Amino acid sequence: xxxxxxxxxxxxxxxxxxxxxxxxxxxxxxxxxxxxxxxxxxxxxxxxxxxxxxxxxxxxxxxxxxxxxxxxxxxxxxxxxxxxxxxxxxxxxxxxxxxxxxxxxxxxxxxxxxxxxxxxxxxxxxxxxxxxxxxxxxxxxxxxxxxxxxxxxxxxxxxxxxxxxxxxxxxxxxxxxxxxxxxxxxxxxxxxxxxxxxxxxxxxxxxxxxxxxxxxxxxxxxxxxxxxxxxxxxxxxxxxxxxxxxxxxxxxxxxxxxxxxxxxxxxxxxxxxxxxxxxxxxxxxxxxxxxxxxxxxxxxxxxxxxxxxxxxxxxxxxxxxxxxxxxxxxxxxxxxxxxxx
Amino acid sequence: xxxxxxxxxxxxxxxxxxxxxxxxxxxxxxxxxxxxxxxxxxxxxxxxxxxxxxxxxxxxxxxxxxxxxxxxxxxxxxxxxxxxxxxxxxxxxxxxxxxxxxxxxxxxxxxxxxxxxxxxxxxxxxxxxxxxxxxxxxxxxxxxxxxxxxxxxxxxxxxxxxxxxxxxxxxxxxxxxxxxxxxxxxxxxxxxxxxxxxxxxxxxxxxxxxxxxxxxxxxxxxxxxxxxxxxxxxxxxxxxxxxxxxxxxxxxxxxxxxxxxxxxxxxxxxxxxxxxxxxxxxxxxxxxxxxxxxxxxxxxxxxxxxxxxxxxxxxxxxxxxxxxxxxxxxxxxxxxxxxxxxxxxxxxxxxxxxxxxxxxxxxxxxxxxxxxxxxxxxxxxxxxxxxxxxxxxxxxxxxxxxxxxx
Numbered sequence: 001x002x003x004x005x006x007x008x009x010x011x012x013x014x015x016x017x018x019x020x021x022x023x024x025x026x027x028x029x030x031x032x033x034x035x036x037x038x039x040x041x042x043x044x045x046x047x048x049x050x051x052x053x054x055x056x057x058x059x060x061x062x063x064x065x066x067x068x069x070x071x072x073x074x075x076x077x078x079x080x081x082x083x084x085x086x087x088x089x090x091x092x093x094x095x096x097x098x099x100x101x102x103x104x105x106x107x108x109x110x111x112x113x114x115x116x117x118x119x120x121x122x123x124x125x126x127x128x129x130x131x132x133x134x135x136x137x138x139x140x141x142x143x144x145x146x147x148x149x150x151x152x153x154x155x156x157x158x159x160x161x162x163x164x165x166x167x168x169x170x171x172x173x174x175x176x177x178x179x180x181x182x183x184x185x186x187x188x189x190x191x192x193x194x195x196x197x198x199x200x201x202x203x204x205x206x207x208x209x210x211x212x213x214x215x216x217x218x219x220x221x222x223x224x225x226x227x228x229x230x231x232x233x234x235x236x237x238x239x240x241x242x243x244x245x246x247x248x249x250x251x252x253x254x255x256x257x258x259x260x261x262x263x264x265x266x267x268x269x270x271x272x273x274x275x276x277x278x279x280x281x282x283x284x285x286x287x288x289x290x291x292x293x294x295x296x297x298x299x300x301x302x303x304x305x306x307x308x309x310x311x312x313x314x315x316x317x318x319x320x321x322x323x324x325x326x327x328x329x330x331x332x333x334x335x336x337x338x339x340x341x
Numbered sequence: 342x343x344x345x346x347x348x349x350x351x352x353x354x355x356x357x358x359x360x361x362x363x364x365x366x367x368x369x370x371x372x373x374x375x376x377x378x379x380x381x382x383x384x385x386x387x388x389x390x391x392x393x394x395x396x397x398x399x400x401x402x403x404x405x406x407x408x409x410x411x412x413x414x415x416x417x418x419x420x421x422x423x424x425x426x427x428x429x430x431x432x433x434x435x436x437x438x439x440x441x442x443x444x445x446x447x448x449x450x451x452x453x454x455x456x457x458x459x460x461x462x463x464x465x466x467x468x469x470x471x472x473x474x475x476x477x478x479x480x481x482x483x484x485x486x487x488x489x490x491x492x493x494x495x496x497x498x499x500x501x502x503x504x505x506x507x508x509x510x511x512x513x514x515x516x517x518x519x520x521x522x523x524x525x526x527x528x529x530x531x532x533x534x535x536x537x538x539x540x541x542x543x544x545x546x547x548x549x550x551x552x553x554x555x556x557x558x559x560x561x562x563x564x565x566x567x568x569x570x571x572x573x574x575x576x577x578x579x580x581x582x583x584x585x586x587x588x589x590x591x592x593x594x595x596x597x598x599x600x601x602x603x604x605x606x607x608x609x610x611x612x613x614x615x616x617x618x619x620x621x622x623x624x625x626x627x628x629x630x631x632x633x634x635x636x637x638x639x640x641x642x643x644x645x646x647x648x649x650x651x652x653x654x655x656x657x658x659x660x661x662x663x664x665x666x667x668x669x670x671x672x673x674x675x676x677x678x679x680x681x682x683x684x685x686x687x688x689x690x691x692x693x694x695x696x697x698x699x700x701x702x703x704x705x706x707x708x709x710x711x712x713x714x715x716x717x718x719x720x721x722x723x724x725x726x727x728x729x730x731x732x733x734x735x736x737x738x739x740x741x742x743x744x745x746x747x
Contacts, residue, residue, distance in 0.1 A: 071501045129711055138500050139416055140714045143656065146418070146649060147710025154704035162700075266645065270512070273505065314516050318509035325502050326494045 014327055028306070035305045041181050043303040044296060049187035049256065051295020052194035056249035057272035058279070058287040059201060060122075060242030066218045066282035067238050068134060073145040074125060076269010077152035078118055078243055080262065082250025084160045086114040087167045087260045096170050103170035107255070111193075114247035122243030123236050131232070149266070156262030164261040171255050190252050197248055198288055204241070205284060214238055218282070267314065271298070274321040280331025290331070294320070373570055377563045390562040392679045394634060396671040397569040398627050403654040403670030404576045404663065405623025410652065411661035411724070412589060413616035414596025415496070416504040418648050419511025422491065423484045423621040425518065425643045427628020430480040432536035432638035435460070437468030461543040461556045473542040477572075477629055484625025485618040492617035496610060511648055518640045530640065537637030542568060565634055572630065573667065576623050580663045583619065592616055593661075593726065646703070650677060653709050659720025661727065668722065673709075677702070 033040045057079050064072045090096050090110045096103045129148055133141040171189055175182040205211040216224040217234045225231050253268075254260060275294045279286025294317065301307045301316050308316060324331070381388040402424065409417045432438060440455055460470035471479075495506045522532030530536070541556050542565070548555035557564045583589045591612045594602035603609050632638045650673060658669025685698030713720065719727040 069501075071505060129715070132715055136714075136718070139410075139414065140718055142416060142501055142504055143652070144711050144714040146652070147707040147714070150646075150649065150703045150707030151711070152707075154701060154707065157700060157703065267512075270505075270508070277505075311520050312516070315513045318513050321509050322495070322506050325498060325506050329498065329502060 018327070029300070032300065032304045032306045038180050040300075040304050042183075043299045045181075045183045045187050046303065047296035047299030048292065049190040049295070050299055051292035052191050053249050053252055053256075053291075054268075054272050054275045054295050055288040055291030056194060056197065056245045056252075057268065058275035058291045059198075059284060060246050061269075061273050061276040062279070062281055062284060062287040063214075063238050063242050065276070067214065067235055068130070068141075069138075070130065070141050070145065071273065072242075073142075073269070074148035074152055075122075075242065075246060076267075076272065077149045077156065077265035078122055078125075079246040079250050079253070079268060079272075080156050080260075080265030081121065081152055081159075082114045082118045082247035083254040083264065084156055084250075084260045084262075085117050085247070086110050086251035086254050087165070088159065089113050090170065090254075091167060097168045099170050099172045107170050107251075111248055111251045114251045115244040116247070118247030118250070119240040119243040122239040122246070126236055126239040131235075149269075153262055153265070156265070160260050160262050162262065164259050167254060167258050167260055169255045169258045186256050190256060193248070193252060197245065201241070201245070202284065210234070210237060270321075271317050274317055274324070277321060277324050277329075278331055280333050283331060283333060286331050286333050289333075377566050387679065387683050388675070389679060390566065392675060394562050394566050394569060395678055396674040397566060397573055398631055398634075399651065399654060399674040400667045400670035401569065401573050401576060401623050401627040401630075402651045403658065403666040403673075404573065404580055405620040405627070406651045407620075407655050407658075407661065407663065407666035408580060408583070408592075408623075409616050409620035410655055411659075411666065412584060412596065413592040413613060414500075415613060415616065416500055417507045417617075417620070418504050418645075418652070419491070419507035419509070419514075420620075420624055420651050421511045421643045421645065421647045422507075422514045423487060423624025424628040424631070424647060425514055425640075426484045426487045426621075427480040427625035427630075428632040428638045428643075429518065429530065429536075429628075430483050430625065431476055431539055431629040431632035434469050434471045434476045434479060435462075435473065435540040435633070436470075436536055436538065437466050438531065438536045439469050440467035459543065459545070460540055462540045470540055472545075473540070473633060474545070477626055480625040480629035481622045482625075484621040484628070487625075488617040488621030489614055492614050496613040496617070508645070508648075511645060515640050515643045518643075533640060535637050535639030535641075537639075539632050539636055539638065542633055559636060562634075569630055572626055576626075577663055577667065579619075584663070588612065588615060596661075646706075649706055649710075650674075653706050656713050656720060657709055659722040659724055659727070661724035662720065662722050665720050665722035665724070669720070673706075676705070681705070 057076065060075045060078075061072060064070060064075070090107065094106055094110075096106050125148055129144050130141055133144060169186070171186050173184070173186070175184045176188070177183075203211075205214060213224070213229045213234045214237070216227065216229060217231050221231055224234075253264070271294060272291065275290035276287045277290070278293060279288070279290030297320070298313060298317060301313055302310045376393055377390060381390045381393045383389060384391065402420070405423070406417065406420050409415050409420075437455075455467040456469045456471070457464050458470070458475065459472035461473075462470040491507065491510050495503055498506060518530045519533055521530035522528045522534075541558065543556050544553055544564070545555075547553050553564060553567075554561065557568070584592075591602070591607045592615075594605065594607050595609065595612060599609065651670070654669035654673040655666050656669070657673060658665030658667070681698045681702060685696060688698070689695060719731070723731075
């Protein structure tokens with residue numbers, strides 16, 4: 001009782017502050033839009049496409065956290081490996097550097113290859129590094145994940161070199177013109193690939209038997225075990241799904257940015273994790289919404305008028321992370337959960 | 342059975358071990374004196390003196406992080422923030438930076454004042470020049486305040502969120518300092534160009550002692566080594582005293598079980614904040630000293646991998662063990678700065694190969710973290726408590742299995 005009385009006024013102050021911040025943000029966005037509607041809309045399309053990528057990566061974080069309560073630091077680096085593997089497969093093994101219908105087909109093949117590779121890598125990591133620590137104190141798997149992240153970065157250096165490696169895109173570099181607004185075809189492709197993947201994902205988790213087992217394991221691992229669910233296999237499957245999404249995101253990143261670099265995963269992974277926090281860690285829809293939201297915020301910050309500019313991107317993104325984690329750890333949809341005793 | 346268990350959990354304070362402990366400390370001091378005088382005398386080879394100085398600096402960092410991660414059990418992945426504050430304190434208070442003779446742009450606002458106090462710099466040089474020993478105190482204070490500011494809002498969080506938020510701070514701060522060359526027209530951090538040169542360390546009245554110069558010149562790593570050794574020793578003493586005192590026991594209670602600790606009356610926030618502040622002091626002092634030995638402070642030196650290297654040191658040595666943190670810091674730093682290249686060169690010479698081991702640096706640190714967590718989570722020199730716990734666990738297990746079998 002006493003705690004309820006004590007927390008009540010604070011909560012009110014916080015929600016008032018939250019409203020004020022939101023209103024300011026909306027006013028800012030309107031101000032930015034009114035000073036340059038064309039640039040603003042063009043930037044927005046970039047943001048949507050970036051956001052789709054963040055959503056794909058954020059899903060991997062959120063699913064793993066939902067099922068074993070581990071922040072998988074290595075997930076961002078897995079995405080980086082996905083882009084490097086995709087680039088090597090597409091350019092060096094199959095020699096595709098020009099845009100043509102045949103190259104597009106091979107790009108689809110590359111995406112499947114990268115997805116399979118990342119799924120296998122992620123399953124392997126889980127089996128070797130995380131499985132033994134499932135009942136260890138919480139610090140242990142977290143530190144292990146940081147270690148795995150470093151190992152994957154080094155693998156990236158060995159495969160890609162320590163400097164950024166520029167690649168060629170097989171997607172057309174042309175733009176669609178909708179009135180005064182130009183939308184690059186690449187961004188449309190990214191969104192067009194991401195949406196079916198996300199729908200497939202939702203279908204697997206919500207409608208299939210494996211998905212049901214996943215949800216059960218996330219809810220109560222011991223009870224699921226008693227119900228005859230092979231928990232080890234389900235957790236492994238979750239890592240595979242997350243890895244496949246990271247692989248797809250890697251190939252899309254490669255096509256949009258025409259570059260692979262070993263340290264891409266660290267920053268992007270952290271941003272994707274921010275997206276997962278924004279939507280509520282463990283919440284699949286939340287991760288997608290958070291990803292798109294962050295993609296848009298980043299694009300506005302980088303390109304739209306009256307924002308801070310590219311040199312402040314990280315500060316803006318991680319400030320959102322810190323503010324969210326402190327004031328709304330349950331995300332924009334979720335409720336704050338009491339720690340399990 | 343249970344009485345012996347309880348007895349084992351008590352700290353050992355019998356006099357028989359006091360002699361052993363003091364002779365151990367004496368042995369360590371002798372080795373510490375031997376290193377710069379007889380072992381690490383060259384600037385090349387397997388143990389250059391510069392690496393030895395860096396090893397001692399990182400040992401200090403590891404001691405600081407050990408308080409946060411080892412004693413209080415809070416995973417801090419943004420320890421680089423305190424290193425950064427310490428180094429920039431040196432840069433601001435011991436260089437001509439605040440008197441910008443050549444502004445970037447004629448329209449830039451300038452600071453044009455100079456302050457001199459017990460400094461080794463010539464009074465003709467403009468800017469702020471304070472004595473190194475005052476700067477060290479300032480750096481410790483600034484880092485401690487930074488620790489409180491970062492800690493206050495974040496320490497309410499669960500352990501895994503805490504790790505991420507500290508990581509976020511560790512990423513934001515370098516960016517703020519990188520962009521800090523134009524704060525309302527003022528240049529506060531000189532951006533990516535960095536600040537330098539940083540003044541030398543003055544030894545004050547200590548130069549009456551034999552072998553100690555009045556000013557440590559940049560190539561005099563021996564005296565620098567003694568200075569950083571002094572800080573390490575002080576911080577080790579403080580760590581041990583804190584660990585055995587009321588605060589240390591409160592930290593460990595929080596580490597073992599936060600809920601139980603709060604029910605026993607441990608004030609969670611205040612205790613955690615203390616661990617952050619004390620840990621930050623080591624980072625600040627180490628950073629300030631680092632700036633004076635390297636001579637320039639550049640924002641590109643402050644990366645995430647620094648935080649991980651220090652974490653590796655703490656984990657390798659044994660979380661919660663003071664000597665472990667020191668040895669871990671020394672081992673990891675030697676490996677990072679000299680060992681990797683040296684061993685690689687020896688291997689290549691012996692086998693005629695051309696492997697650049699420096700390319701495998703991250704993998705090395707990653708494997709240290711993963712393998713330690715999987716196979717020896719208590720570290721190579723486990724803290725007394727984790728040893729006792731392990732033993733106690735075994736005893737409890739044997740009691741339980743005995744009960745099942747009979």
